[in-house]
Amino acid sequence: MRHDRKDLPEIADEYVLGLLEPSAQAEVEAAMERDAALRAAVAASRERFLPLDTAVEPAAVDEGLWGRIEAALPTAPAIPAGRSVSAGSSPSSNDNRPRAWRATALSALAASLLLAVGLAWSLTRTVEPLVIAVLLNETGEAQAVVEDFGNDTAKVRLLNEFAVPADKTIQVWTLPSREMGPVSLGLVRGSQSAVLQAPALPRPRRDQLYELTLEQAGGSPTGRPTGPILAKGFARRPL
Amino acid sequence: MNVMQAQMDDLGPDLAACARGDRNGLKRIFDGEAGRLIAIAERIVRRRDLAEEVVQEAFLRIWTSAHQYTPERGSARGWITAIVRNRALNLLRDGKREDLVADDRLEALLDTDQFEKIMASWHRLDQDSRLRDCLGALDETKRRGILMAYVGGYSHGEIAGRLRVPLGTTKSWIRRGLTALRECMA
Numbered sequence: 001m002r003h004d005r006k007d008l009p010e011i012a013d014e015y016v017l018g019l020l021e022p023s024a025q026a027e028v029e030a031a032m033e034r035d036a037a038l039r040a041a042v043a044a045s046r047e048r049f050l051p052l053d054t055a056v057e058p059a060a061v062d063e064g065l066w067g068r069i070e071a072a073l074p075t076a077p078a079i080p081a082g083r084s085v086s087a088g089s090s091p092s093s094n095d096n097r098p099r100a101w102r103a104t105a106l107s108a109l110a111a112s113l114l115l116a117v118g119l120a121w122s123l124t125r126t127v128e129p130l131v132i133a134v135l136l137n138e139t140g141e142a143q144a145v146v147e148d149f150g151n152d153t154a155k156v157r158l159l160n161e162f163a164v165p166a167d168k169t170i171q172v173w174t175l176p177s178r179e180m181g182p183v184s185l186g187l188v189r190g191s192q193s194a195v196l197q198a199p200a201l202p203r204p205r206r207d208q209l210y211e212l213t214l215e216q217a218g219g220s221p222t223g224r225p226t227g228p229i230l231a232k233g234f235a236r237r238p239l
Numbered sequence: 240m241n242v243m244q245a246q247m248d249d250l251g252p253d254l255a256a257c258a259r260g261d262r263n264g265l266k267r268i269f270d271g272e273a274g275r276l277i278a279i280a281e282r283i284v285r286r287r288d289l290a291e292e293v294v295q296e297a298f299l300r301i302w303t304s305a306h307q308y309t310p311e312r313g314s315a316r317g318w319i320t321a322i323v324r325n326r327a328l329n330l331l332r333d334g335k336r337e338d339l340v341a342d343d344r345l346e347a348l349l350d351t352d353q354f355e356k357i358m359a360s361w362h363r364l365d366q367d368s369r370l371r372d373c374l375g376a377l378d379e380t381k382r383r384g385i386l387m388a389y390v391g392g393y394s395h396g397e398i399a400g401r402l403r404v405p406l407g408t409t410k411s412w413i414r415r416g417l418t419a420l421r422e423c424m425a
């Protein structure tokens with residue numbers, strides 16, 4: 001969004017009031033993360049209007065509501081980084097076991113926020129991706145955004161510095177279908193964002209799995225992911 | 240932030256507890272705030288069951304995002320409230336409001352009730368509230384537009400339709416109203 005700095009309070013007010021178009025709203029949310037002045041303007045606007053919310057007559061709270069919230073909370077919020085995803089099973093197993101990733105699934109809300117970042121990023125492109133996936137680590141922190149254009153091109157943007165040893169590389173995978181199994185989209189050089197020339201694959205769809213693994217330099221020798229999963233996420237269609 | 244607001248902002252330590260993974264922090268926020276948050280969401284989504292759904296999702300988000308909160312983002316109460324407001328607004332944008340205002344008569348009924356709730360939110364402000372005075376200083380149409388947007392979650396188009404004013408005019412009135420409000424409260 002092109003705007004004058006003097007317009008920040010106005011943009012902040014319209015954002016806080018919910019008056020922005022969804023795309024502009026997403027852009028503000030993304031910009032807020034890196035722009036302290038915008039963040040301050042939004043904070044000031046929220047505080048200005050907050051009394052309208054604090055003065056409301058509280059509603060009666062359904063007795064079961066807390067129980068439903070608590071039941072849906074992710075378990076231990078901090079799983080030590082680098083822990084084997086498939087602890088307890090065969091060492092090369094990389095079958096995306098649900099248990100270790102449950103916390104991730106429950107962080108869908110965090111992902112949707114980051115999805116806004118991905119959308120804002122994509123809004124500046126002329127070619128629209130068919131799907132965007134925000135990849136999260138085990139603790140639910142966003143690590144990368146993959147945009148799949150469906151024409152054998154995908155872009156991966158890293159949101160976190162990965163420590164990649166000299167003899168390793170980050171490999172990007174997707175799972176077009178159970179039958180096909182995981183397919184490599186390509187390698188990320190060093191820890192840079194990359195444009196990948198992927199093999200011809202079925203048109204990417206919503207909820208398609210994307211993931212990053214740490215493989216030996218040159219990529220997985222088996223053509224299937226063998227190393228630890230760094231991040232994974234499910235595709236969404238941009239609006 | 241003035242002294243009164245600072246005193247009101249007692250939720251920072253509870254958010255910090257959430258960020259450490261302490262569920263008691265989240266429970267304290269729930270116990271103190273849930274009734275208010277449901278009421279805020281209900282003013283926007285206009286149905287209790289949807290409002291509860293919004294608050295349930297918002298609490299999960301508070302839990303997973305608590306580590307991102309810093310006082311630089313405003314008061315903890317404002318931050319928590321913003322999460323609920325955003326969930327409620329997104330629910331509207333996903334089109335659920337269409338489900339609940341399917342026919343015009345129902346919408347008219349809801350609107351009358353809704354309109355009273357929205358204006359009540361202004362009257363309920365403290366007598367010595369700056370916001371109350373500054374809203375009072377605006378023309379009635381600007382005040383209504385701003386309250387319909389903030390309290391009721393109405394879009395520019397919905398406000399224009401209900402106030403029977405062209406869309407472009409509505410946008411510029413609201414923008415001018417917001418500018419006047421900022422100047423008045425500065």
